[in-house]
Structures are given as structure tokens and as C-alpha cells.
Amino acid sequence: MSAFLEVEHLTAGYGPLVAVEDVTFAVSQGEHVTLLGPSGCGKTTTLRTIAGLETPKSGRIVIDGKVIFDADEGRNVPPEKRGLAMVFQSYAIWPHMSVFDNVGFGFRVRGIGRRQARPAVERALSLVTLSAVAGRPASALSGGQQQRVALARAIAYESKVLLLDEPMSNLDAQLRTEMREELNDLRRQLGFTAVYVTHDQEEAFALSDRIVVMRGGRIEQQGAPSEIYCAPKTSFVAAFLGMKNIFDAELYPISGDRKMVEARLAPDVVLRVLNSWITAAASHPARIGFRPIDVRLETAGAAPAEGTPGIVTRSLFLGDVAHYYVRSGPIEICAHGRPRSEIVEGRAVRWSVDPDRCVVLRE
Amino acid sequence: MCFEKLGCRLSAADVSTERLVALGLSVVLTLLVISPLVAVTIAAVTDPAGLSAQPFIAVLGATRTIANTVTIAVGTTLFASIVGGALALFLARINTPSRALLSQLVTLPLYITPLLTAIAWSWLGSPRGGLINIFGRQVLGVDGLLNLQTSGGIIFVSALAYVPLPFLLVSAALRGMDPSLEESARIHGATTFQSLRLITLPLMLPAILGSALLVFVQTMGLFSVPAVLGMPSGIYVAGTEIYRSLNNFPPRVNQAAAWGLLLLGITSLLVWMQTALLNRRSFVTITGKAYRPRILEIGSTRYALAVVAWLYITAAVILPLATLVWAALVNFITVDFKLMSFDFRHFRYVLLEYPKTYLAMENSIILGIATATVGCALGLGTSWIIVRTRSRLRLYLDQVSMFPLAVPSMVLALGVLWVYVRATWLPIYGTIWILLVAYVTHYIPICVRAGSGALRSLHVELEDAARITGASWTKMLRWITYPLTRPTLISTWTLLFILSLQEISSSILLYTSRTTVLSVAVFDLWEAGNVNALAALGVIQLAITFLVLLGFLQFRREIRV
Amino acid sequence: MTRVNRRAILKGFLAGALSLRYLEAAAEEPLALVEGAKKEGMLAFATSVSAAGFPKFMDAFSARYPFLDVNSGYYSAPTGRVLARVNAEVNSGNLSFDVLHVANLVPFLTMARTGHLLSYHSPELAAYPADAHGDDLWTTARIIGVIMAYNKNVLSPEQAPKAWVDILNPQFKGRKLIIQDAAAGTAFNQMYILEKLLGTEFMQKWGAQEPIIVATAAQLIDLLVRGEALVGATVDHFRAFEPDAVKAGIVAVYPKEGMPLALAPIAILKDAPHPNAAKLFVDFALSHDGNTLLAHDIFNVYSSRRDVEPPVGQLPLDQTHPLLPQDLADYEKAAATFPEHFDTFFKS
Numbered sequence A: 001m002s003a004f005l006e007v008e009h010l011t012a013g014y015g016p017l018v019a020v021e022d023v024t025f026a027v028s029q030g031e032h033v034t035l036l037g038p039s040g041c042g043k044t045t046t047l048r049t050i051a052g053l054e055t056p057k058s059g060r061i062v063i064d065g066k067v068i069f070d071a072d073e074g075r076n077v078p079p080e081k082r083g084l085a086m087v088f089q090s091y092a093i094w095p096h097m098s099v100f101d102n103v104g105f106g107f108r109v110r111g112i113g114r115r116q117a118r119p120a121v122e123r124a125l126s127l128v129t130l131s132a133v134a135g136r137p138a139s140a141l142s143g144g145q146q147q148r149v150a151l152a153r154a155i156a157y158e159s160k161v162l163l164l165d166e167p168m169s170n171l172d173a174q175l176r177t178e179m180r181e182e183l184n185d186l187r188r189q190l191g192f193t194a195v196y197v198t199h200d201q202e203e204a205f206a207l208s209d210r211i212v213v214m215r216g217g218r219i220e221q222q223g224a225p226s227e228i229y230c231a232p233k234t235s236f237v238a239a240f241l242g243m244k245n246i247f248d249a250e251l252y253p254i255s256g257d258r259k260m261v262e263a264r265l266a267p268d269v270v271l272r273v274l275n276s277w278i279t280a281a282a283s284h285p286a287r288i289g290f291r292p293i294d295v296r297l298e299t300a301g302a303a304p305a306e307g308t309p310g311i312v313t314r315s316l317f318l319g320d321v322a323h324y325y326v327r328s329g330p331i332e333i334c335a336h337g338r339p340r341s342e343i344v345e346g347r348a349v350r351w352s353v354d355p356d357r358c359v360v361l362r363e
Numbered sequence B: 001m002c003f004e005k006l007g008c009r010l011s012a013a014d015v016s017t018e019r020l021v022a023l024g025l026s027v028v029l030t031l032l033v034i035s036p037l038v039a040v041t042i043a044a045v046t047d048p049a050g051l052s053a054q055p056f057i058a059v060l061g062a063t064r065t066i067a068n069t070v071t072i073a074v075g076t077t078l079f080a081s082i083v084g085g086a087l088a089l090f091l092a093r094i095n096t097p098s099r100a101l102l103s104q105l106v107t108l109p110l111y112i113t114p115l116l117t118a119i120a121w122s123w124l125g126s127p128r129g130g131l132i133n134i135f136g137r138q139v140l141g142v143d144g145l146l147n148l149q150t151s152g153g154i155i156f157v158s159a160l161a162y163v164p165l166p167f168l169l170v171s172a173a174l175r176g177m178d179p180s181l182e183e184s185a186r187i188h189g190a191t192t193f194q195s196l197r198l199i200t201l202p203l204m205l206p207a208i209l210g211s212a213l214l215v216f217v218q219t220m221g222l223f224s225v226p227a228v229l230g231m232p233s234g235i236y237v238a239g240t241e242i243y244r245s246l247n248n249f250p251p252r253v254n255q256a257a258a259w260g261l262l263l264l265g266i267t268s269l270l271v272w273m274q275t276a277l278l279n280r281r282s283f284v285t286i287t288g289k290a291y292r293p294r295i296l297e298i299g300s301t302r303y304a305l306a307v308v309a310w311l312y313i314t315a316a317v318i319l320p321l322a323t324l325v326w327a328a329l330v331n332f333i334t335v336d337f338k339l340m341s342f343d344f345r346h347f348r349y350v351l352l353e354y355p356k357t358y359l360a361m362e363n364s365i366i367l368g369i370a371t372a373t374v375g376c377a378l379g380l381g382t383s384w385i386i387v388r389t390r391s392r393l394r395l396y397l398d399q400v401s402m403f404p405l406a407v408p409s410m411v412l413a414l415g416v417l418w419v420y421v422r423a424t425w426l427p428i429y430g431t432i433w434i435l436l437v438a439y440v441t442h443y444i445p446i447c448v449r450a451g452s453g454a455l456r457s458l459h460v461e462l463e464d465a466a467r468i469t470g471a472s473w474t475k476m477l478r479w480i481t482y483p484l485t486r487p488t489l490i491s492t493w494t495l496l497f498i499l500s501l502q503e504i505s506s507s508i509l510l511y512t513s514r515t516t517v518l519s520v521a522v523f524d525l526w527e528a529g530n531v532n533a534l535a536a537l538g539v540i541q542l543a544i545t546f547l548v549l550l551g552f553l554q555f556r557r558e559i560r561v
Numbered sequence C: 001m002t003r004v005n006r007r008a009i010l011k012g013f014l015a016g017a018l019s020l021r022y023l024e025a026a027a028e029e030p031l032a033l034v035e036g037a038k039k040e041g042m043l044a045f046a047t048s049v050s051a052a053g054f055p056k057f058m059d060a061f062s063a064r065y066p067f068l069d070v071n072s073g074y075y076s077a078p079t080g081r082v083l084a085r086v087n088a089e090v091n092s093g094n095l096s097f098d099v100l101h102v103a104n105l106v107p108f109l110t111m112a113r114t115g116h117l118l119s120y121h122s123p124e125l126a127a128y129p130a131d132a133h134g135d136d137l138w139t140t141a142r143i144i145g146v147i148m149a150y151n152k153n154v155l156s157p158e159q160a161p162k163a164w165v166d167i168l169n170p171q172f173k174g175r176k177l178i179i180q181d182a183a184a185g186t187a188f189n190q191m192y193i194l195e196k197l198l199g200t201e202f203m204q205k206w207g208a209q210e211p212i213i214v215a216t217a218a219q220l221i222d223l224l225v226r227g228e229a230l231v232g233a234t235v236d237h238f239r240a241f242e243p244d245a246v247k248a249g250i251v252a253v254y255p256k257e258g259m260p261l262a263l264a265p266i267a268i269l270k271d272a273p274h275p276n277a278a279k280l281f282v283d284f285a286l287s288h289d290g291n292t293l294l295a296h297d298i299f300n301v302y303s304s305r306r307d308v309e310p311p312v313g314q315l316p317l318d319q320t321h322p323l324l325p326q327d328l329a330d331y332e333k334a335a336a337t338f339p340e341h342f343d344t345f346f347k348s
Helices: A043-051 A099-103 A114-127 A143-156 A173-190 A201-207 A225-230 A235-240 B012-044 B054-061 B063-093 B099-106 B114-125 B131-140 B151-162 B164-175 B179-187 B192-220 B224-233 B238-247 B253-280 B301-329 B345-353 B357-388 B394-406 B409-421 B432-457 B460-468 B473-502 B518-527 B531-560 C004-019 C031-040 C054-064 C079-092 C105-114 C123-127 C164-168 C185-198 C200-208 C217-225 C237-241 C243-247 C275-286 C288-298 C328-336 C338-346
Strands: A003-014 A017-028 A032-036 A058-063 A066-070 A084-087 A161-165 A193-198 A210-215 A218-223 A245-254 A257-266 A269-274 A284-290 A295-299 A308-317 A322-328 A331-337 A348-353 A359-361 C045-047 C099-101 C138-151 C177-180 C212-214 C231-236 C250-253 C259-268
Touching: A003 A043, A003 A193, A017 A043, A017 A193, A017 A210, A017 A218, A032 A043, A032 A201, A043 A058, A043 A084, A043 A161, A043 A193, A084 A143, A084 B179, A099 A114, A099 A143, A114 A143, A114 A173, A143 A161, A143 A173, A173 A201, A193 A201, A201 A225, A210 A225, A210 A235, A218 A225, A218 A235, A235 A245, A235 A284, A235 A359, A245 A269, A245 A331, A257 A284, A269 A284, A269 A308, A295 A331, A322 A348, B012 B253, B012 B357, B012 B394, B012 B409, B012 B432, B054 B063, B054 B253, B063 B099, B063 B151, B063 B164, B063 B192, B063 B238, B063 B253, B063 B301, B099 B164, B099 B301, B114 B131, B114 B151, B114 B224, B114 B301, B114 B518, B114 B531, B151 B164, B151 B192, B151 B224, B151 B301, B164 B192, B179 B192, B192 B253, B192 B394, B224 B238, B224 B518, B224 C212, B238 B253, B238 B409, B238 C079, B253 B394, B253 B409, B301 B345, B301 B531, B345 B531, B357 B394, B357 B432, B357 B473, B357 B518, B357 B531, B394 B432, B409 B432, B432 B473, B460 B473, B473 B518, B473 B531, B518 B531, B518 C217, C031 C275, C045 C079, C054 C275, C054 C288, C099 C275, C105 C138, C105 C259, C105 C328, C123 C275, C138 C185, C138 C217, C138 C237, C138 C275, C138 C288, C164 C185, C164 C200, C177 C185, C177 C217, C185 C200, C185 C231, C185 C259, C185 C328, C185 C338, C200 C338, C212 C217, C217 C231, C217 C237, C217 C250, C231 C237, C237 C243, C237 C250, C259 C275, C275 C288, C328 C338
Parallel strands: A032 A193, A032 A210, A084 A161, A161 A193, C045 C099, C177 C212, C177 C231
Antiparallel strands: A003 A017, A003 A058, A058 A066, A210 A218, A245 A257, A245 A284, A257 A269, A284 A359, A295 A348, A308 A322, A308 A348, A322 A331, C099 C259, C138 C231, C138 C250, C138 C259
């Protein structure tokens, strides 16, 4: 697949502050790519430079084969000529115009009359199920409705790439789930290319074809959701995606077994991990991570006796799941699982993780 | 004991205090605001014999004056709004060079009384002897370059003085606007210009209209500029007619009142129309948030924009000030460089010989302090009742305190004059306190608005936290509310002090020789044709203003650090 | 066009002023007055004379009666404003002034009629002709003539007007003339007399010349000096003889048809808060020394005392062809509507 949107070595900032540093990624046509990361990681800045609302210091942006920004060549196409569409965090619905005029704005500024624009506008409105409010002033809408108008506006006039800057963060949890579904449906129907910015990992997973995880202005890792989920490369990505159990360990080769290594988290805490690292015979310091959901807990005494012994220090009942904290020597791990009445605070347990569920992380 | 429906914020004792305060404030405000208007209305429809339509008939017959008044008010409003709004755009939203400095300079005319600007411009632009015309004759060989003693001249000088109002209001609106509204327009295909025209401008309409209305109301009752530039040419407006009616013998008191009522009618109508118009479309773009405004980058045209700003500053601040200082220092008015010599004789005269100087300074300063303090106290009290309580008098207080916005200050002064000239039970007629009454009444809207703004941005939870921890209502006010609203209070105090220092429209009607103030002293000197002394006194008046301003800025810097 | 009644009277006191050397009876201030004034401690004086010259006069009075505070109650403003203020106070029973002195006879006639003036027969009145004072209620303290003036640096003497009718010449059209506005006492006196003398048509044509209108005579001279206009047509005569004005090139013109007079009376108000101090003040103002100081020294105007010389450089009064109103009732009535009447000619 050839890249539809290419971002190359983008560096951007305000004054001495560098918000985005040497960021490179590509989006194929029809793909939904999410820039994911904590606040201040540079994801919004990156999006805004693609939009043309901010000017990067160096780098190159190409959309559909056309260079819209190139610092070396001195080329910088203004936002209105880039052929993009954007949904803002605050929706940016113009209160002094009707819903119809908001959605049809792209046509109006290109000199296309209302009559000609009507079919496209009405179609967009029906796609977001807002046909009924077309004539109303935009200021009379609820938050959720405004967001849909923003979406309708973005899809009404055909654009190359749809940019979305945390569009769901002002909605309540239930609306958010609904909107995610609608957005997915829309994309399946219309097949647009999207670059999405969010800090919500669940949202990113639900919507994206690929995720670009950012931190401190740089890209930590990019890949498909399952890829990133199963094989985070760094502690940051792992932690950000919910891998709560991350520990320093020493890796020791297992004689006779090249497929596995031993990870010694503490004198009495040893796990077996898939080998992707060590070739030599000597030990190797590393970081090990595994998800709470992958931890198996057994009460001490139940057969078979495998796993690491530990004491339950805390247990939190959360309905469908329970969170358990188990201490083994200097290490405290977190385990998620269905609530079990016998696992209470102070109980002695044994815990274990499948080797292919443990990940060796780079720093 | 808690009162459920008041949200547990006030105990029983506090509720009665609150009721008392609300009632007291309502009485005070009614007395201050409504009684003068009633007095004007009554005087306008009576004559010494009884009820009469004669005063009104006389006034309505003066069609030329009415036409002048309206023309000048409309012209000034248009001019000031366009220039002010444009400057707001240039300096708040476009990458004009030195825009921070320019933004400060552009608001300077607020601190210079229009009387001095008018006088300075009359020296510059009077048809034969004006400095600009002399320059034109001698250097350029062109005669009659500029004649400001015309309606156009009055509009020009008045607009110069009023530009800061729309500038400030529109700048605030621009800064309070969510920049993503413009950004989404740009993304969806609008050019910079289209975005300004289709998005920014319509959203600025409330601010533009609001400031235009304020300017219109004030210029309808304007006195100083038409007195200096209009009277010599026989051009009269309502303000100068009122002045003339009262200063002729025998004084035409009822006619003055009729003029006042006419002005009041027109301005009230407009204010009502504006509220009706804007209420239907409420643009919630002005949140309490201050956004980081998105600055438009527009290439080399921005230098032209800076030039426009500098032109305004030159015309409104630099030229008049320079002329005043020159006239104060030059021995006598001449444009012959050989004859020009400079010294401080006029300052010596004004400070050591002219009998009115110290009295005027003393009165002005006392009045300034009193007006600012009383105004702030009234404003804070009233706005507290309006914002923080659910008193039934809330709405009334809100309306009454905004009333003076629709009343030209000269009309207010007329009313105050009549209310108190016969009120022997409150002998403030002829004293400095009647001026205080007029000033405070005129500035109540500013005080209440500032107070409301400060209280609204002070989260009520901060006060509640104090109450829950055990503070009484008064302790809460003293330790929480007052310190946190102090910055706004101090700004408002300073603004009121400066405004009252330049006030002339009310003062000219209410002063006596014992209670003369600086503006009146300046006007007297102008009428006496004592040009140089007038310039010296004007410079002194401005010096006091700027000292206070500097003091305030310094103080503000200190409390920030 | 005849000046019947007033002519005789005028001849009377002019003859007196020129011929008689009146022996001043040193008026001994009655002790009662001084004692009374000491208790009052203050004099409140309302006048239309400009603040520039008056302190000297007030200082001289203060020197004689140092226990009197003359500054706090002193009020000076153009005639109309002073009268409006006094009127308002009288009507509301809140009078703060003792003595009134403005350059317009009409308010005194009116107030005399309505009983708002205090009757006081000052010993100084012996030095005044009978018609220079009215029933012990008011006395003419200064006589001002209304003339024309021009700036010889701007207008050549050949082109300067010599008679009132000359100001109607086309060369003076369009902001070339300056007049004082209706609130000034001198304007009323001049225009009333000229309209009677030269007709309403004269006034209308004068209005058509579009003169500049100012509030005071001082302002008028200032504009003339600066070359802002060519001719001052309503000039308080003494202004044109002030040394600074003469130095700046101002030349006075005694018009051929005659010089309208504006009498400036002084009177005590009926409900004056400090009547004793007021009487002392009037005595001083009307005394030989005081009136010489006031009329001759400070203001360069004519005195109605028979023993005070005309000011230096000015024509003796009878040579100026003085004009006074003939029908006082009509004169008083005209004053009531003068502002509107003025507007019909001069307002734009």
C-alpha cells in the first residue's frame, strides 16, 4: 500500500520549546491512524502541523503525492488549500449559523450555492442522524449533537484526510461508546482516511488500524493495536497500555533450552520467559512486563504447587473483576481476575504467568 | 442553623443582615439614579406657571440643533467604532509589529480629558491662526488646510477620544473567542479574509454594537468638544444648549430639562432596542476563559497596519500633548521661531498666582478619592447581592445599577441639581458633595460590572470552604473575598479616580467657586482666553493623572511578584 | 433716533465728571458696620469680571479689613452664568452671595422691582450723579463702552472699519468678525442699542456675515491677536487699550455712529448672609480710592464718579458719542428674550 499521507522528520515547537521532535510516520488511503499518548506528548501539535494551523521548524508533509510542507524548499501550503477536514475537541460549531450552514460551510467558501450543496449536506446530516435539526441555530444543540454536526461538517465536502483532535473527550462515557461505533460505521461506509488524536487507550484500540504512541515529542512505537498490545517495546508503552507489572530482572540462560530464559526478579521470584534476547551464556539485565489479567492465582495448598508464593496484601472488588495485590518478597504484583471469595487479604497464594505472556522491554 | 434553600451559605443572622444590606442598597441606588431622572422629567414638562408643553415645543423646534446632535453622535460613533474595531483586530489578532506597546498606547486617550484634546486641536486646526494652517501657509503655500471648527471637526476630535472604548471591548471579545472557530473555518476551505468576514466579524457583533451604543450615548450628551469647537461657529448640540440655557439670563431651566429628557428618550430607546436585538441571538463565545489568541501572519501588509495605529496615536495623544506642553512653555503663542522663547513662567503663574489652582487641585483630588472609594464600596456591595444571594431585590438592583449607562452625564447632573437645590434637609447643594453624588451616580455601572466580574470569577466554593471551616460572614468577606477580589478593586479604584479627575460635563453645572475642580478651572481659563495658563494647568492635570496611573502600575507589578 | 431722556441725564453726569473737583468726604466707616463685619468674618462676592484683574482689588479691600475672608466666597464667571447661579440660589432660598457686580443693568432693574436687593444708602453716593444709582438699591460702579477693534498686523488701517455699518462690508464675511455671545452683558447692551439705532435689517445682515462667537471679551482679544479674525465687533472698550493688547497690534475704533454703553452696577442682595461686610465692600468699591482703583487703575474703564479721570489713552466719555437705552421698560423686556433673539441672527 502506498502512503497517502507522509510525515517525515517533523520537528515543531514554540520558541525554545520543542513539542515535536523528528516524527516520521505514514498513513495509507482509507486507514485510520491514531496518535496516542499522555498530554504534552506532542500529538496535538503534530496534528495541527498536518492541518496547517502550525508551522513546523523542519520536516516534510506530503498528501496524495502533493508536497504541502517542506522546510528545505520553503513550501508551506495554507490550511484552506490542503483539502483537509477537522473535528476539534471543542467542536468549533459556529453559533451564529444554522446547522445546515455549518455543515455546508465548505461549499459556501468555495462559491458553491446552497441549492447545489444541499444533497451533500443532507446526506451528511442523515449519516449522523441529525436531519431533523438542519434548520436550527447551531447554538441550540446539546454537546453530543454538536459533535455530530462537527462530524457531518467534516464529511460533507469531500476531503483528503479527516483530522480529529480528541473529539470525544467532552462526552460522557456512554455517549463516547456510542460515538465510537458511529465513527467506525461511517468510516466503513465512506472509506475516508483519518488521523485521530487521543490519550484514551481504549478509544485508540477501538477505532484504529494503526497506533502511533508518542511521548515527549517523539514516537515510542507504532503498529497495529494487537501488535502494540502484545509486544510493547518500551516500559512506557507497556505501562501506558495497562501492563502494570513491570520489573527489573536478571536474565539467565537455561541450559538445554534455547527457547526460554529465566528472569530473576528477586532471589525467590523467578519466571520463565520466551527468549528473544540472549545468545550468550552470561546473565543479562533486563525489564520484564506482564499484564495483571495474565496472572494466575492459586490458593496455597491447592495442587499442583507451581508458581511463586506470595501473600495477598490488598483486594478490590469491582464487580466483573477483582484486583488483587500480592507480595512476594520485595516484589508486589497486581492480578486481575474474576472475584473469588477465598482470596482475601493476608491469604497465602501462589501466582504464575505463562512464558509467552511475559515481555522483555527495552528501557 | 442552616437555611436549606439558600444552600447553607448563610445562617439566620446573616440572612437578616443580607436583607438589610439589600434593602439599604436599593434605597441608596434608587435615590442616586432614579430621583435625578424623575426631577428632569418633571422640570421638562412644567414651567413657572405649572404643567406646560412649552419647554418641549421650544426644544423640538430647534431642529437644527437636534440634527447637529444626532449627526455628530452618529458620525462619532461610526468613526470611533470603525477605527477602534479595526485597531482591535490589528493589535489583538494580527502579527502587527510592536503590537504590545501599541495596545497600551492606543488606550491612553482614556486618561486624557476630551476637553484638553479639543482645545489642543483647536489651536492646531482653527482656520486662520491654527498652527497646522500657519505651517501650511508658510511652508507649503497652501491656505486653509484644516478647519476643525465644523461638525466634521467635532466628530473627528470626539472620535479620537472615544476610540479606546470599542478598542477595549472588541479586543476582549477577540481574546475571549475560541480560536478553533476560526481554525475550523480555515481547514474547511476559508481563506484568512473569508474566515474574518464570515466567522470573526459576526461573532464580534455584540461587542461592536455594545461599544457603539456606549459611545453614542456619551456623545449625545457631549459638552466639552462641541463647546470648544462648535460654539465659536455657532454650531450647537444638546450638551452645549443645556449649558447655554442655564448660563443665560434669565436661565431657561425648563428648556434645559426638556433637552435632557429628549436625550434620555433617544438613548433609552436605543438601549432597549439593543437588548432586544441581542437577546435573541446569544452567542456563547465569550466564556470566562482567556484563550491564547491565534495570531494571523500576514506578511508585509502588517507594517501598514502598525502605521495606522501610530497615526491614531499621533492624532489622539502625541500631537495634543505636544501642543499643550509647547503652549505651556512658550512665552506667547507665535509660530515665528525667532520670537519663540521658553521658560516656566506660565507654570509659575498657575501655581503661584492664579487663585483657583490649589483649590481646584485639592477639590479634584478629594473628589477623586471619595468617588473611587464610595463607588467601589457601592459596587462591591451591590454586586455581591446580585451575584451571591437569591434576594428578591437582585433583579431590581441589577437593572437600576445599569441605568446610568443610558443617561448622558450632563442630564444626570441636571437632575442632581434640581433634586438637591430644594432639599434643605440634605444641604449638599453648592458643596463638594453634590459633585460626589453626580460622579458616583454616573460611574455606578462601571463599579457594579467590575464587582460582578470579580465575584463571578471568584469561585463560590472558595467562600463556602471558609464558612464550613468556621468563618462568619464578615470574616469570610474580610479574609477570603476581599483579598481575592482586591486586584480588580484596585484597578477599578484607579480607573474611577482618573475618570473623576477629568470629569467636566457634570462639574460645569454643579460647581461653585468654592468647589471648582481642575476641568472647570481649565475651561474657565479657556473662556478667559488665557491660552498659556490654560495649557500649563492642563499639563498639571495630566501630570497628576499619569502619576496616579504609574503608581498603580507599579503597585500591580509588586503584588504580582 | 433721538436720545431724549437719557441725553439730558448723561450730559448731567458727564458735566459733573469733567468740571467738578469733588472734595472727598472721607467716609468714616460707622463702627457698627465694622463690628458687625468682624462677627461675620467673610464676604461672598459674585461678579462677571475676569479673575485676572480682580485679585488686586480684593487685596486692596482685604488690606483695609484683614479680618474678612474674601477668597472662599468669591465667584467670577461670564455674566449669564453668574446671574443663573445667583438666581437659582435666590429662588431656592439658599443664597450664599452678598454682593453682585455684573456688566448688565437689566438684572438689577428686575431684582429691584422684585425686592431682591438690599436698600443701603452708602455715604459715597454723594459723589455720584442721581441717575447713576437707583433708589439706594444699586449703583453704577463701572461704565464700559462697546467698540470695535482690529489687529493692525493683520488688517491695514485703510481697510479697517470706521463705523458700525462698515462691518457689513463683504470683506468681513465668513469668520472675519468676532462677537461675544448672548450670555455676555456687553453683547446685550450693544445689540439692543444698535438694533434700535440702525434697525433689525442691520442685525440680520450682521448675522449673515457669519462672525465667530466667543464667550468673553478676553477670548475675543486673544483670537484677534492670533490673527484668527480681522475685526472684533463686540469689544469691551478697555480690552483694546490694555498694554499687552496694544503691543500685539490691537487698535481700538470708536465707531462713528456712537459707542453703546454697558453700565456695570454693584448691589447688595436682600438675603445676603453677611450684610455688614457687604456694606463695607460697597462703600469701598464706590469710594474715590476704591473706584479709582477699580475703574481707572485695574480695568481702564469709565467711572461714574464725578471726581475720577477717564483712563489714560482713552477718549473722554462725552467725545465718544455714548449711546444708552431710552425706554427702560422695553430694555428690560428685551433682556428676557435676548438669547433667542440673538440666535435668530447668529446661530447656524
